[in-house]
Amino acid sequence: MPSRILFVDDEPNVLLSLTELFRDERPYTAQRAKDALEILRKHPEIDVIVTDQRMPTMTGVEFLREAKKINPIAIRILLTGYSDLDEVLGSVNTGEVYRYILKPWDVEKLRSTIKLALELAQRTRLIMPKNAQPTATSASSATLHHTTANNIATTTRSFIPEKQPILVIDSNPSHLSSMRELFAENYVVSISSSSQSAIEILKRSPMAAIITELNLPDTDPVKFLSEVKSFNPNTPIIVLSSMKDSSIAIQLINQVQIFRYLVRPLRRDTLESTVQTAVELYKAYTATPGLNLKNLEGDILKQSGNQPK
Known part of the structure; x- marks a missing residue:
């Protein structure tokens, strides 16, 4: 069974701990955001992305913004040791995260959060039109978002009033x-x-x-x-x-x-x-x-x- 979780952190010990904690899921891991994005392109079945914030070359929020373009269905979680206001606001305004979790994490809470996130992503896949779901051969993220928007607009135009x-x-x-x-x-x-x-x-x-x-x-x-x-x-x-x-x-x-x-x-x-x-x-x-x-x-x-x- 392909892994459905991707962990991204520039600290090898953190990745080892997370991999051990979720060993039954056989998660993908990456120490660099660039490598993580490549994993996402190759593996559209990934349902949950968990990333650190402070990493070289690209922050977690910046990475999640790009990750969303590749796979908008995947649930995005920020797992970080920092709670600076700008980083927190960036996580919701740019990364659109599902959860913001502080290190050191509570093992049971992290387990339950990721379990819930996996279920959320799977249910979303059942609802999302097939032509709007990410694939390894998707032409581009822009095409995916455009297709989804058109499907939604066609559905809503008939009964949603213009002046909301x-x-x-x-x-x-x-x-x-x-x-x-x-x-x-x-x-x-x-x-x-x-x-x-x-x-x-x-x-x-x-x-x-x-x-x-x-x-x-x-x-x-x-x-x-x-x-x-x-x-x-x-x-x-x-x-x-x-x-x-x-x-x-x-x-x-x-x-x-x-x-x-x-x-x-x-x-x-x-x-x-x-x-x-x-x-x-x-x-x-x-x-x-x-x-x-x-x-x-x-x-x-x-x-x-x-x-x-």
Whole structure:
């Protein structure tokens, strides 16, 4: 049986430990990102990629960005000894990681995370159109993404309205006003100045995207956004905040699977393009809920008798 796991780390001892821990899976290993990318091109059956962050010539986030182009189905996990804010934000904004795990790792948690990731990738392969799945002879990653986008667009165009609803959450009135003005032409914009009123809005209406500040009065941002995600897992959450906390960012990646974490001040065109991408993702998830890892994860954990986190 071909291996379905790829470990990437410039430390040989780390690779030896991971190989021993997952010896039944006979994982592929690489000490250089360049070699890892070549392995991915030759072995499209790989379902899980686990990489270090700080490596020579290419960081883990940069590697995962390229890895996604080759094999977008593979679940991406960052396993690192560092939690610098820029690296954490890069992991979600560029690498789009499924989990951010700190070294030294907890053996049982790492086992269960990778086991879940393998199952997620396999279920995604069952849902993804065959012509959109990676192969050893794929013409290019651009072709793969273009084919997938066309398939999704064909499915969603018939019943998803063009002007989608979005929700902006911020306790600063001037921020709310400027955001409404920025997005009113292309979206149906709802605004909320507190976590409580945001929850009430979400109880009444689904949203195609949510833009939220983290620094809300009397609010634990991780608990709040976990609750927000529970109303509609298909809705991408964009954090737009002046709060710079790597610990909270890691929790939001692992527990909420936020779409992006953006730090103020931010260019207007960057925010506009991020929201547009999030809405397109919402359309794809609405048309094919199984493409959403959060939905799949919940199904798998319920079937195994565990509660989704």
